[in-house]
Amino acid sequence: xxxxxxxxxxxxxxxxxxxxxxxxxxxxxxxxxxxxxxxxxxxxxxxxxxxxxxxxxxxxxxxxxxxxxxxxxxxxxxxxxxxxxxxxxxxxxxxxxxxxxxxxxxxxxxxxxxxxxxxxxxxxxxxxxxxxxxxxxxxxxxxxxxxxxxxxxxxxxxxxxxxxxxxxxxxxxxxxxxxxxxxxxxxxxxxxxxxxxxxxxxxxxxxxxxxxxxxxxxxxxxxxxxxxxxxxxxxxxxxxxxxxxxxxxxxxxxxxxxxxxxxxxxxxxxxxxxxxxxxxxxxxxxxxxxxxxxxxxxxxxxxxxxxxxxxxxxxxxxxxxxxxxxxxxxxxxxxxxxxxxxxxxxxxxxxxxxxxxxxxxxxxxxxxxxxxxxxxxxxxxxxxxxxxxxxxxxxxxxxxxxxxxxxxxxxxxxxxxxxxxxxxxxxxxxxxxxxxxxxxxxxxxxxxxxxxxxxxxxxxxxxxxxxx
Amino acid sequence: xxxxxxxxxxxxxxxxxxxxxxxxxxxxxxxxxxxxxxxxxxx
Numbered sequence: 117x118x119x120x121x122x123x124x125x126x127x128x129x130x131x132x133x134x135x136x137x138x139x140x141x142x143x144x145x146x147x148x149x150x151x152x153x154x155x156x157x158x159x160x161x162x163x164x165x166x167x168x169x170x171x172x173x174x175x176x177x178x179x180x181x182x183x184x185x186x187x188x189x190x191x192x193x194x195x196x197x198x199x200x201x202x203x204x205x206x207x208x209x210x211x212x213x214x215x216x217x218x219x220x221x222x223x224x225x226x227x228x229x230x231x232x233x234x235x236x237x238x239x240x241x242x243x244x245x246x247x248x249x250x251x252x253x254x255x256x257x258x259x260x261x262x263x264x265x266x267x268x269x270x271x272x273x274x275x276x277x278x279x280x281x282x283x284x285x286x287x288x289x290x291x292x293x294x295x296x297x298x299x300x301x302x303x304x305x306x307x308x309x310x311x312x313x314x315x316x317x318x319x320x321x322x323x324x325x326x327x328x329x330x331x332x333x334x335x336x337x338x339x340x341x342x343x344x345x346x347x348x349x350x351x352x353x354x355x356x357x358x359x360x361x362x363x364x365x366x367x368x369x370x371x372x373x374x375x376x377x378x379x380x381x382x383x384x385x386x387x388x389x390x391x392x393x394x395x396x397x398x399x400x401x402x403x404x405x406x407x408x409x410x411x412x413x414x415x416x417x418x419x420x421x422x423x424x425x426x427x428x429x430x431x432x433x434x435x436x437x438x439x440x441x442x443x444x445x446x447x448x449x450x451x452x453x454x455x456x457x458x459x460x461x462x463x464x465x466x467x468x469x470x471x472x473x474x475x476x477x478x479x480x481x482x483x484x485x486x487x488x489x490x491x492x493x494x495x496x497x498x499x500x501x502x503x504x505x506x507x508x509x510x511x512x513x514x515x516x517x518x519x520x521x522x523x524x525x526x527x528x529x530x531x532x533x534x535x536x537x538x539x540x541x542x543x544x545x546x547x548x549x550x551x552x553x554x555x556x557x558x559x560x561x562x563x564x565x566x567x568x569x570x571x572x573x574x575x576x577x578x579x580x581x582x583x584x
Numbered sequence: 585x586x587x588x589x590x591x592x593x594x595x596x597x598x599x600x601x602x603x604x605x606x607x608x609x610x611x612x613x614x615x616x617x618x619x620x621x622x623x624x625x626x627x
Contacts, residue, residue, distance in 0.1 A: 166587060168627030202587060336614075337621040372625075383624045390616050437588060441627070443597040444620045511626045516588065 127315045130221050139318075142216040144187045150219070150229060151183055157227040159186050162369075163212050163235065164248055164362070165198040168513050170369040173212065174228075187214060190233065195243070202245050210243055211236040218362070220316040224373055232362050247515030248362065254519040255358045258526045264420070265404045266522050267354035269319075269502075270364045273326055273395040274348055274371060274510065275388050276302045277333070277381040281344040287329045290392060292347055295325045302346050302380075309374045310350055313367055321351040327454070328393035339381065340388070347393055354402055354502065357522055361515040364397075384510025386440070386448040394448030394455060395510045397439070399518070400473075400502035401525055411501035412477055424525035425461050425470055425503055431524040432459045432469060432507070438517040439508030448509055456506040468506070475501035 124133050132139055134153065135146040150156070161173040173191060177183040190213035198210070214231035222228040234252075235243040242249040259265055278301070285298040297303050303325070310323035328347030335341045350371070352363055368384060375382035387394045403410045403420050411421040428435065440446065448455050454466045461470035476482070481493045508517055600619075604612050 201590075335617055335621045337624070339624060340621055368627075381624075385620065385624050385626065387620045390613065390620070437592060441588070441591055441595075442623060443595045443600055444622070446597075446600070447616065447620065513588065513627060 127311060129315065129318055131219055139217045139219070142219055144184065144216065147187055147216060147219055147229060147231075148180060148183055150221075151177065152180070154221070154229075156229050158229075159183065159214075160222060160225070160228045160230040161191060161212050161214060161233045162230060162366070163193075163198075163233045164365045164515060166200065166202065166247070168247075168365065168515075170365050171198065172230075187216075190214060190236070195235070199245060209238065211240070223312045223316070223370070224377075232366070247513065247519075248358075251361055251515045251519040251522070252358045254522040255356070258522050262526055263405060264410065264526075266357045266525060267402045267404060268357045268360040268518055268521065269321070269352045269354045269400045270360065270367075270514070271349055271351045271396065271398040271400075272364065272367055272371070272384070272510075273397065274382050274384045275328060275330060275345045275395065276305065276348055276375055277330070277340060277343040277345040277383065278302070278379075279343050280379075286331075287346065289329050289331075290327055292325045292329045293327045295346075300325050300346060302348065305374060305378050305380065306348050306350075309371050312370050312374065313350065316370070317352075317363055317366070319353045319355055319363055321353045323348070323350045325349075326393065328388075328395075330389055330392065333388065340383075343381070345388070347395070354400065357401075357518050361518045364514045385444065386442065386509040386511055387444045390447070393453060396448070396455065396506060397508040397510055397512050397514075399505045399508055399521060401505070401521060402500075402502045403525070407498070409499035409501060411503065412475065412499050414478070416477070417472060417501070417503075421501065421503060427526060428470060428503075428505060428521065428524045429459050429461070431520065435505065435517065435520050435524060436507055438520050439505075439512040441513060442511040445509050445511055449507065461503070466506070471504045471506055473502065473504055475499065477501065 129139060131142065131146070131150050134150055135142065137146060151159075157176060159175045159177055161175065162170050165171050173193065175186050175191065177186065190211050192209050193212050194208055195210035196208035212233035213236050214233050216231070218232035220230050222230045234248060235246040237243045242252065244250075244253075255266065281301055287295055287299045287301075292300070306323050306325070310320050314320040326347035326349045328345075330343070330345035330347075333340050333343050333345070350367060352360070352367065354360075355363060371382045384395050384397070386396075401424065403424060410418055412418055417425075440449070449457055451457050451467065456469045457467045459469045461472060462468035463472040465471075477499075484490050484493070505521060597619075604615060607615060
């Protein structure tokens with residue numbers, strides 16, 4: 117439903133408000149109107165390169181013809197620099213073409229209209245090796261094979277480090293969860309990050325402080341030595357999986373930029389202090405069909421949800437290779453830190469690789485129980501059950517991780533010639549084995565016969581689907 | 585996939601946990617901190 121001025125909130129998407137449309141319906145003409153009415157001076161293209169970071173290209177616009185051409189045709193970039201080693205340097209040019217629904221007004225540059233782009237090759241096809249296109253292909257494959265849509269959302273945990281933190285009202289060590297001011301010092305910065313992200317994407321669920329606290333970090337690295345820090349989290353809302361990875365990359369860009377503007381440092385690295393909480397990047401997934409959540413059957417987890425869990429457990433090694441790419445990832449996956457250490461699922465135990473969180477199952481209008489004066493129920497809403505993959509961390513290659521999750525969660529689907537439930541999902545602890553260590557991850561990634569993602573998505577899209 | 589494989593290989597952490605366990609406590613701590621802070625902005 118497009119927002120009108122009368123219905124708008126302070127954080128309503130400003131372009132949506134100006135053109136009176138939902139983001140999904142933005143056209144080139146709408147964006148040209150925004151450029152004119154806001155007196156913008158440039159278009160900025162963003163795209164995710166092989167290093168997983170948001171890149172940018174600035175395109176000054178002196179007249180409408182130039183702006184129209186940029187929006188209609190995109191621009192040419194050097195693929196061999198963005199995808200070093202993957203693209204032959206003799207035929208290295210790629211096109212970056214803007215996705216109109218991603219348009220936003222840059223919160224750090226009031227002169228710019230920004231868009232996220234897709235990579236196209238010389239023939240105008242989606243470049244097969246680009247991580248965002250790999251994810252898009254996995255998502256289409258899942259929908260074509262199962263008639264289901266996968267939605268995903270990430271929980272971005274990070275430490276915000278500050279060398280000038282006040283000594284007053286010190287926060288209790290490792291007790292920072294949902295802390296408030298004055299014990300929490302970085303609340304206003306966190307709110308600024310979440311506010312920008314909500315205005316740009318409409319996809320923020322909530323923001324809060326997390327368990328970790330740091331004081332006087334000991335390190336050989338000047339960037340962090342002596343700094344104090346608080347662990348924070350921004351959790352996003354479920355989005356179609358192909359958009360969810362872009363959102364996570366954009367969110368990290370916003371978080372880093374806001375931190376930098378406050379003279380602070382935001383790091384998503386898996387571990388900062390040897391005996392403190394680590395930064396995870398938990399990913400929730402939900403399967404949908406015809407717009408309805410399929411994860412619950414009203415009594416508990418649905419068969420589709422159990423099959424998805426089974427597929428994820430079966431491909432734990434591969435998922436860990438994409439989600440935990442540095443040695444310190446494995447300093448986080450240790451007992452007694454609320455981090456996952458074993459491949460099983462549970463609704464309570466946080467050492468499980470997969471957790472099934474509360475989802476208001478069988479409950480409606482809870483507020484009426486504490487507000488008896490409230491008689492009218494709210495508008496009916498669809499189910500919101502998800503399952504949460506807890507292994508990934510801030511070192512994850514998010515597009516490839518979500519491509520792996522997409523293929524893994526389809527691995528147990530009954531529509532893929534799998535009549536029986538995968539073993540892992542018949543009982544929560546049935547597949548209770550230790551998470552892979554680094555060595556076993558590497559074996560899975562290196563072995564083309566073992567990695568579900570390689571066979572199913574990364575080479576020819578249908579060569580060996582469903583995954584072995 | 586080759587890129588990811590290469591990325592993991594570059595970490596050079598085969599047998600890391602046992603290598604760490606064999607170090608004296610202060611050296612182990614120094615080594616762990618080096619690993620944790622080696623790359624604060626990966627991805």
